Amino acid sequence: xxxxxxxxxxxxxxxxxxxxxxxxxxxxxxxxxxxxxxxxxxxxxxxxxxxxxxxxxxxxxxxxxxxxxxxxxxxxxxxxxxxxxxxxxxxxxxxxxxxxxxxxxxxxxxxxxxxxxxxxxxxxxxxxxxxxxxxxxxxxxxxxxxxxxxxxxxxxxxxxxxxxxxxxxxxxxxxxxxxxxxxxxxxxxxxxxxxxxxxxxxxxxxxxxxxxxxxxxxxxxxxxxxxx
Amino acid sequence: xxxxxxxxxxxxxxxxxxxxxxxxxxxxxxxxxxxxxxxxxxxxxxxxxxxxxxxxxxxxxxxxxxxxxxxxxxxxxxxxxxxxxxxxxxxxxxxxxxxxxxxxxxxxxxxxxxxxxxxxxxxxxxxxxxxxxxxxxxxxxxxxxxxxxxxxxxxxxxxxxxxxxxxxxxxxxxxxxxxxxxxxxxxxxxxxxxxxxxxxxxxxxxxxxxxxxxxxxxxxxxxxxxxxxxxxxxxxxxxxxxxxxxxx
Numbered sequence: 001x002x003x004x005x006x007x008x009x010x011x012x013x014x015x016x017x018x019x020x021x022x023x024x025x026x027x028x029x030x031x032x033x034x035x036x037x038x039x040x041x042x043x044x045x046x047x048x049x050x051x052x053x054x055x056x057x058x059x060x061x062x063x064x065x066x067x068x069x070x071x072x073x074x075x076x077x078x079x080x081x082x083x084x085x086x087x088x089x090x091x092x093x094x095x096x097x098x099x100x101x102x103x104x105x106x107x108x109x110x111x112x113x114x115x116x117x118x119x120x121x122x123x124x125x126x127x128x129x130x131x132x133x134x135x136x137x138x139x140x141x142x143x144x145x146x147x148x149x150x151x152x153x154x155x156x157x158x159x160x161x162x163x164x165x166x167x168x169x170x171x172x173x174x175x176x177x178x179x180x181x182x183x184x185x186x187x188x189x190x191x192x193x194x195x196x197x198x199x200x201x202x203x204x205x206x207x208x209x210x211x212x213x214x215x216x217x218x219x220x221x222x223x224x225x226x227x228x
Numbered sequence: 229x230x231x232x233x234x235x236x237x238x239x240x241x242x243x244x245x246x247x248x249x250x251x252x253x254x255x256x257x258x259x260x261x262x263x264x265x266x267x268x269x270x271x272x273x274x275x276x277x278x279x280x281x282x283x284x285x286x287x288x289x290x291x292x293x294x295x296x297x298x299x300x301x302x303x304x305x306x307x308x309x310x311x312x313x314x315x316x317x318x319x320x321x322x323x324x325x326x327x328x329x330x331x332x333x334x335x336x337x338x339x340x341x342x343x344x345x346x347x348x349x350x351x352x353x354x355x356x357x358x359x360x361x362x363x364x365x366x367x368x369x370x371x372x373x374x375x376x377x378x379x380x381x382x383x384x385x386x387x388x389x390x391x392x393x394x395x396x397x398x399x400x401x402x403x404x405x406x407x408x409x410x411x412x413x414x415x416x417x418x419x420x421x422x423x424x425x426x427x428x429x430x431x432x433x434x435x436x437x438x439x440x441x442x443x444x445x446x447x448x449x450x451x452x453x454x455x456x457x458x459x460x461x462x463x464x465x466x467x468x469x470x471x472x473x474x475x476x
Contacts, residue, residue, distance in 0.1 A: 085232070097248045
């Protein structure tokens with residue numbers, strides 16, 4: 001009898017569709033309820049450093065997306081082979097090699113962006129979100145689920161990064177993706193009333209912008225409201 | 229094999245490292261050419277920027293060939309053959325005494341005027357700074373200058389790569405009227421005369437670095453610029469006395 005239920009369960013597991021409800025949650029959860037930046041407060045340093053402009057933030061997001069997706073799959077594929085005692089080092093090797101790959105590709109194909117991101121690409125290695133997902137998820141789950149989890153968390157990271165970059169670039173430089181949004185005639189130089197806020201370009205405003213996003217999110221999302 | 233035994237751990241680690249090393253070295257080698265081309269084109273762009281030729285990275289190679297008529301390597305003012313000026317690493321050369329340096333020089337032509345482009349390299353506050361300075365055919369008056377830096381403080385020392393700072397250099401002179409080498413001073417006080425430019429408030433160490441870099445690097449070309457200028461000498465467009473008087 002017990003055997004029968006086991007096989008039944010197994011069948012159930014196998015027949016779970018690729019984008020079933022559970023799997024969809026792996027992607028949607030990190031976007032809001034369990035966002036790596038605003039809820040888990042991980043990966044803050046890169047959120048502060050490369051959000052002055054939209055374009056570098058986008059490239060950073062894509063790089064993290066690749067490293068997280070591929071890294072989670074690789075770690076998940078190796079999960080039964082990795083000796084428990086050196087698992088952190090193995091995870092580090094995986095993430096470091098993927099980051100070097102990204103760095104090399106950026107240098108070869110989008111040189112300007114790679115110059116702008118400079119050390120921050122290398123710092124993806126130290127992005128706590130990645131190691132966190134390897135350790136917490138990929139080591140105990142199958143490749144497809146791990147892939148979804150990695151992609152989901154990368155998206156969660158990306159949208160915060162892009163949102164912060166949007167406000168910082170718009171208010172700090174008057175542009176979005178390098179395109180001018182604030183008309184020239186508004187500026188004080190041209191006799192207008194407007195001036196870019198230089199403070200937006202400095203790291204403290206990134207922290208404050210992230211803080212405002214967290215504030216709004218916590219106010220809207222009832223799951224995140226803490227009882228006291 | 230027991231996944232927790234020592235030998236398994238060692239074998240696993242060794243195998244992992246070998247596989248990763250193979251993948252990474254393969255990528256590095258196969259992308260090397262492209263990356264190198266990017267670095268070279270960027271260098272061409274900055275060399276051209278010093279004679280006020282703005283080109284995109286894609287067109288840098290063509291424009292470079294069109295404008296740079298000759299590349300010379302000097303040691304103690306004498307031409308040295310055997311090395312290409314473009315391939316010389318300034319970082320290595322500036323650490324040597326001036327007499328032993330291989331000094332690369334680019335001879336450029338734009339609108340029928342000859343310019344001498346001198347590569348610069350020095351130290352800022354946090355890391356290296358570098359640039360190119362172009363002199364008019366009199367070997368003395370600055371035509372244009374570009375600077376860049378690795379890690380100077382944004383808003384302070386990092387301002388050396390802005391137009392505002394670089395625009396001060398044209399029409400300045402690296403030799404005095406009596407022919408003495410002066411370099412260009414980057415001063416805290418308002419700049420006066422043809423041998424001074426304004427420094428950057430709050431970026432004193434970087435400003436001093438720029439001054440030292442110009443003096444140090446251009447000094448290696450002193451005798452070349454003052455005397456023969458090789459076969460490129462062309463006295464037709466020397467500034468006349470009245471122009472110099474205004475500059476002083």
